[in-house]
Amino acid sequence: MKPQAMMIYPTIFVKEATGGYAVYSPNIPGMHTEGDTFTEAVHWTIDAIATMLDGAANYPDPQDPSDWQLHDNEQIVMISVDMGRWLFEKARERETKTVRRTITVPKYLNDFAKKHDINVSRLATQALEAELREG
Structure with a gap:
């Protein structure tokens, strides 16, 4: 097979x-x-x-x-x-090394993330992993 x-x-x-x-x-x-x-x-x-x-x-x-x-x-x-x-x-599991990647977000989202202490890198990683699992 x-x-x-x-x-x-x-x-x-x-x-x-x-x-x-x-x-x-x-x-x-x-x-x-x-x-x-x-x-x-x-x-x-x-x-x-x-x-x-x-x-x-x-x-x-x-x-x-x-x-x-x-x-x-x-x-x-x-x-x-x-x-x-x-x-x-x-x-x-093997590829745990992180790489620096610059992303662009609208100012209002950047301000919101700062105000609410949101880790944008972590959030982007979680969103990409969810997309990969679904795709």
Whole structure:
């Protein structure tokens, strides 16, 4: 499968005696992760799948899990991975260096920002990040 932004892979969640979950997928050899709760396991599974696929020329086609043999403490969970968002978040974590950029705003907005102690750089950064997430 050619790389694309959104993929859905079947995984196997194994309920541990401790209450947590171990997770693997026959679809993605070597992908193993875990979580103390179901929600945490989903979070780490998304990250594990994306990590395994990062940089791959082609992503594996999702398998049909209907013939997978499961134990009593196992369940199939479909996991959606948005590689574009994951790559953006990883780049954001790595690229924390700031750069100076001059922007022009109308005087009345500049006066308002000063009067209300608004950090214009922070506000512009938040607006650009929101635009990037939506776009």
